[in-house]
Amino acid sequence: MTHVSIQSLTKTYPGSSEPSLDNLSLEIASGELAALLGPSGCGKTTTMKMIAGLLEPTSGDVTFDGRSVLRDKPEHRGVVMVFQNYLLFPYMSVAENVGFGLKMRKVNKVEIDNRVNDMLALVKLPGLGKRKPSELSGGQQQRVALARALIVQPKVLLLDEPLSNLDAHLRFEMRDLIRSLQQEMGITTLFVTHDQEEAVVLADKVALILDGRMKQYDSPDVFYKRPVDKATARFFGGQNFLNGNATNGQFKTSFGVLDLPIDCRRGTGTLTFRPENICVTGKTTETNTINAQLVEKIYLGTQTRLKLAVGTEFIHAVVNPAEVENLEQGQRVNIAIPPESLWVLTS
Amino acid sequence: MSDRIRIVVLLFPAMLIIVVLFFGGLVVGLMRSFNYMPVIGLTEPNLQAYWSVFTDQEFFLSFLLTFHIAFTSTVISSVLAIGAALLLRRRFVGRALVNFLFQLNLTVPHLVGAIGILYLFSQSGSFARLAAEWGMIAGPADFPELIFDPYAIGIIIQYVWKEIPFIGLIVLANMQSIGEDYESVARSLGATRWQAFRYVLLPLLLPGVLSASVMVFAFTFGAYEIPALLGANFPAALPVLAYRKYTDVDLAARPEAMAMAIVIALLSAVMIVIYLRYSRRRIRD
Amino acid sequence: MLGRDGFGIRSFRILSGIFLIVWLVLPLLPLAIWSFAHGWFYPSLLPNQWSLKAWEYALSDTAGVIDSLWLTIGISLAATFLSILVGVPAGRALGMYKFPGKGLVELLILAPVIVPGIAVVLGIHSIFLYIGLNNTVTGVILVHLVPTLPYMILVMSGIFANFEPAYEAQARSLGASAFKTFWYVTLPAIMPGIVVGGLFAFLVSWSQYILTLLIGGGRVVTLPLLLFNFATSGRNDITGAIGMIYILPGAIILLLTARHLSGRSGAVGGFGQI
Numbered sequence A: 001m002t003h004v005s006i007q008s009l010t011k012t013y014p015g016s017s018e019p020s021l022d023n024l025s026l027e028i029a030s031g032e033l034a035a036l037l038g039p040s041g042c043g044k045t046t047t048m049k050m051i052a053g054l055l056e057p058t059s060g061d062v063t064f065d066g067r068s069v070l071r072d073k074p075e076h077r078g079v080v081m082v083f084q085n086y087l088l089f090p091y092m093s094v095a096e097n098v099g100f101g102l103k104m105r106k107v108n109k110v111e112i113d114n115r116v117n118d119m120l121a122l123v124k125l126p127g128l129g130k131r132k133p134s135e136l137s138g139g140q141q142q143r144v145a146l147a148r149a150l151i152v153q154p155k156v157l158l159l160d161e162p163l164s165n166l167d168a169h170l171r172f173e174m175r176d177l178i179r180s181l182q183q184e185m186g187i188t189t190l191f192v193t194h195d196q197e198e199a200v201v202l203a204d205k206v207a208l209i210l211d212g213r214m215k216q217y218d219s220p221d222v223f224y225k226r227p228v229d230k231a232t233a234r235f236f237g238g239q240n241f242l243n244g245n246a247t248n249g250q251f252k253t254s255f256g257v258l259d260l261p262i263d264c265r266r267g268t269g270t271l272t273f274r275p276e277n278i279c280v281t282g283k284t285t286e287t288n289t290i291n292a293q294l295v296e297k298i299y300l301g302t303q304t305r306l307k308l309a310v311g312t313e314f315i316h317a318v319v320n321p322a323e324v325e326n327l328e329q330g331q332r333v334n335i336a337i338p339p340e341s342l343w344v345l346t347s
Numbered sequence B: 001m002s003d004r005i006r007i008v009v010l011l012f013p014a015m016l017i018i019v020v021l022f023f024g025g026l027v028v029g030l031m032r033s034f035n036y037m038p039v040i041g042l043t044e045p046n047l048q049a050y051w052s053v054f055t056d057q058e059f060f061l062s063f064l065l066t067f068h069i070a071f072t073s074t075v076i077s078s079v080l081a082i083g084a085a086l087l088l089r090r091r092f093v094g095r096a097l098v099n100f101l102f103q104l105n106l107t108v109p110h111l112v113g114a115i116g117i118l119y120l121f122s123q124s125g126s127f128a129r130l131a132a133e134w135g136m137i138a139g140p141a142d143f144p145e146l147i148f149d150p151y152a153i154g155i156i157i158q159y160v161w162k163e164i165p166f167i168g169l170i171v172l173a174n175m176q177s178i179g180e181d182y183e184s185v186a187r188s189l190g191a192t193r194w195q196a197f198r199y200v201l202l203p204l205l206l207p208g209v210l211s212a213s214v215m216v217f218a219f220t221f222g223a224y225e226i227p228a229l230l231g232a233n234f235p236a237a238l239p240v241l242a243y244r245k246y247t248d249v250d251l252a253a254r255p256e257a258m259a260m261a262i263v264i265a266l267l268s269a270v271m272i273v274i275y276l277r278y279s280r281r282r283i284r285d
Numbered sequence C: 001m002l003g004r005d006g007f008g009i010r011s012f013r014i015l016s017g018i019f020l021i022v023w024l025v026l027p028l029l030p031l032a033i034w035s036f037a038h039g040w041f042y043p044s045l046l047p048n049q050w051s052l053k054a055w056e057y058a059l060s061d062t063a064g065v066i067d068s069l070w071l072t073i074g075i076s077l078a079a080t081f082l083s084i085l086v087g088v089p090a091g092r093a094l095g096m097y098k099f100p101g102k103g104l105v106e107l108l109i110l111a112p113v114i115v116p117g118i119a120v121v122l123g124i125h126s127i128f129l130y131i132g133l134n135n136t137v138t139g140v141i142l143v144h145l146v147p148t149l150p151y152m153i154l155v156m157s158g159i160f161a162n163f164e165p166a167y168e169a170q171a172r173s174l175g176a177s178a179f180k181t182f183w184y185v186t187l188p189a190i191m192p193g194i195v196v197g198g199l200f201a202f203l204v205s206w207s208q209y210i211l212t213l214l215i216g217g218g219r220v221v222t223l224p225l226l227l228f229n230f231a232t233s234g235r236n237d238i239t240g241a242i243g244m245i246y247i248l249p250g251a252i253i254l255l256l257t258a259r260h261l262s263g264r265s266g267a268v269g270g271f272g273q274i
Helices: A044-052 A094-104 A109-122 A138-152 A166-186 A196-204 A220-224 A230-235 B003-033 B048-054 B057-089 B094-108 B110-121 B127-134 B153-176 B181-187 B193-222 B226-230 B238-246 B251-285 C007-026 C028-035 C053-059 C066-098 C102-114 C118-131 C137-161 C168-172 C178-206 C208-216 C223-232 C237-259 C266-271
Strands: A004-011 A022-027 A033-037 A057-062 A081-082 A156-160 A188-193 A205-210 A213-218 A240-249 A250-253 A254-257 A267-273 A289-299 A305-310 A311-319 A333-336 A342-345
Touching: A022 A033, A022 A044, A022 A213, A022 A289, A033 A044, A033 A196, A033 B110, A044 A081, A044 A138, A044 A156, A044 A188, A044 B181, A094 A109, A094 A138, A094 B110, A109 A138, A109 B226, A138 A166, A138 A240, A138 A250, A166 A196, A166 B193, A188 C102, A196 A220, A196 A311, A205 A220, A205 B110, A205 C066, A213 A230, A213 B251, A220 C028, A230 A267, A230 B057, A240 A311, A250 B048, A289 A311, A289 B057, A333 C208, B003 B251, B003 C102, B003 C118, B003 C137, B048 B057, B048 B251, B057 B094, B057 B193, B057 B238, B057 C007, B094 B153, B110 B127, B110 B153, B110 C028, B110 C053, B110 C223, B153 B193, B153 B226, B153 C007, B153 C118, B153 C266, B181 B193, B181 C007, B181 C102, B181 C223, B193 C102, B238 B251, B238 C028, B238 C118, B238 C223, B251 C118, C028 C053, C028 C237, C053 C066, C053 C237, C066 C102, C066 C137, C066 C223, C066 C237, C102 C137, C118 C137, C118 C208, C168 C178, C178 C237
Parallel strands: A033 A188, A033 A205, A081 A156, A156 A188
Antiparallel strands: A004 A022, A004 A057, A205 A213, A240 A250, A240 A267, A250 A254, A267 A342, A289 A305, A289 A333, A305 A311
16 A cells, blocks of 8 residues: 655656646545546646656656655556556557566566466456457457556556546446456556546546646545636536625625525635536525526436526526426526535635 | 549559569560570570579579678668667757768668778778778788678678668657557566567567568669679679679570579569568558 | 666767767768879878869769769659659559559559569560660660659559548539649649659669669760769779769758658658669
8 A cells, every 4th residue: 555645746848848747746545546637738647657757757756655756767666557548569469468567577477377367357358368459349458458557566556548438338337347456456546537527437536637737636526516716616517606795604696695505715706506406496485596587498318408597697507307397488487506505716 | 434444544554664664574584594585586495594503603602692791781780770760769969960861871872882881991991091090900901801802791881881771760750650658558567678678669660670671681682783892703792693694795694694683583572572461560550 | 758867878879879970971971082182092091182183074074974964864854754654643543542453553563662673674674675775765764664663653652542532522513624623633732742752763763773784785874883983993083073973962852851751751662772
């Protein structure tokens, strides 16, 4: 079990004036599965390569259990990186690919064969050792890449966009496989992705990087309930932002006053809430009931999106189609926003 | 116009030229090597020319020498070209200059390189003078024989000079399209720098290196002017011997020259087979 | 870059870089020096006297070097022009269509690229003997097509493989005739390929020796033949001057096309023959 600490890590490529990664700090507890989330080009892969020793940082430090590893060569660091496109060696069989790391450590052939077979069984590819990587499907290649990494029992596992090349139905299968193997072997794992869904589905903790800086490092649900700012809320699909003033457990908007949960900050700010937390009630008795006019209604099969006008503001809601079947465009309707789903951002 | 007719029309002139000139030359050479030439009244093919060529010790020595030249030059050039490509892949002071010289060297004809090697390595050449200056030799005869020598060292040096950039640029392009990620994977799985090269990069480069080497081998086996300028009189390289036989005052020697040309062609056919195997593999990967 | 390079590796890299630079330039130096030398005998490291005599001789009307230069340029230009004329259509057929027997056609085109000239030129000489093309410039131009044409076809088939035929269909549907479509749509798109392929085909023809020697029969004296004669007759100063003239077109073409000369482009394949 290894505690990974990244301290003020910065990388500026030669010939470039802007750093590709600026001052990133991150703590990953032993055995934790953490995600580095951010749009393409924000330095995620650069970060992984620096942890793996494949790239030298311009400044900053990487420590494992408090010891700096920057001077360790990549082959001695105990970090294995699995690339997004798997990079199985094309001229080697599946078994040779999986056994590669052991061969490099000069483990004897019989032991390599045994451990390769065990590993292939573990990733649910028993008996495919003789195949060439080109004969495997994308999902199978991914599992071979994972087996090739895990067989050397790394202290730290790095995964580059582990689910993004997979079809929707394979994603959950792979997610379960990665989670179960990672927990079983207790390997501290960091993966990077640009897809917030992938991060939420897989990670214990997510670090969000926007505009070259780390915005927030929390467990996935916090990003939905308690985002740090508007950009973070937007990245996670937030659409409702109302400006106003928070005082004494209440938020004053342009159209009225809403009750807030107790842990909200005070002062001028932006009120945010998830579209899926809005209820179309018809009643006026619930807390935070608002009378709004339906401007737009889009049926999406399993859900319906509503755009509602309240005074000069718009509110976006996502509801169960059955609840709004009879609602027509232009009609007025009562909606309620439960106080615990409200959150105030500094503007 | 249907596609079929269009293709025929597009290809016809080119195929006509290649078939008539290249394959015509090959077939006529083959016929003459069998002493078969109905136009001049030779209607009974025989193996006389091959018999006299294959029993001739000069041919035997010449074949061995030519094979040695081609094989040694190809192996040395390939190995050094891989090294040079590894060097050129990284940033270093002077990389742009080396790159430019590589390309410049490609455009310099072999003949010019051969003359340069002659002036550098002959017994009165620049290196001999340098050795004399430093008191290492007393006179030209003390300088090792590198030109007109039985081991064809001068010829090989010339080919190596000319072919390192040729193979090197092809290997470098291969390296750039392979990228460094495969080696990164290997390193992170515990391979040392050397192991990552030996077990990962080299096997990935091999098809490209082999298809380039095959072209070099065929060229060095069949080139005339370089051994004609830098080679010993006896045994001469096969193309030189074939040319001599062909231009001999005794016209009876011509079928023997043709037989030697056919030997060179057969060897190149083997090279084509190897080339196709590896260039296809390169495309597939 | 893969991790940190030690001091040892960096110094080794710089040293081998220097060695490589010296090694690449070295054979050309004595030629350049000889062309300005007046007497340069063993064991002098540098000429005792410098002079422009070799250049004066080479550039004079009587020496025949200038005539030979124009002849060589003419032959190479003609071989290049014919290769483009015939090679572009063939490249189109190979690059844009799939047809039965394509593998065989490609093999027929690849063969002259790999099989050395000496293997076929003796037979060609026998053919030309009967149609009277030996010892003529026409015969030499034709025999130069053996190496230049396949090369041009290979380059053009690569260009056409990346050409989008829908542009032509679009032009035709907008009312352009077949010829206008070729002139205004296809030709501009393939022009870079024609230029680069043509320049390199020129160099391939420029460097031919044995084909010219045998088919030209000593009557068609191109620059490489002249250079060889001077090199074997011991006139090192004139050899140096002709050698410098001889490598000039290659250097000029390089300056025009350096960016096409990465090994990635199919164009480099032709340099196996120069």
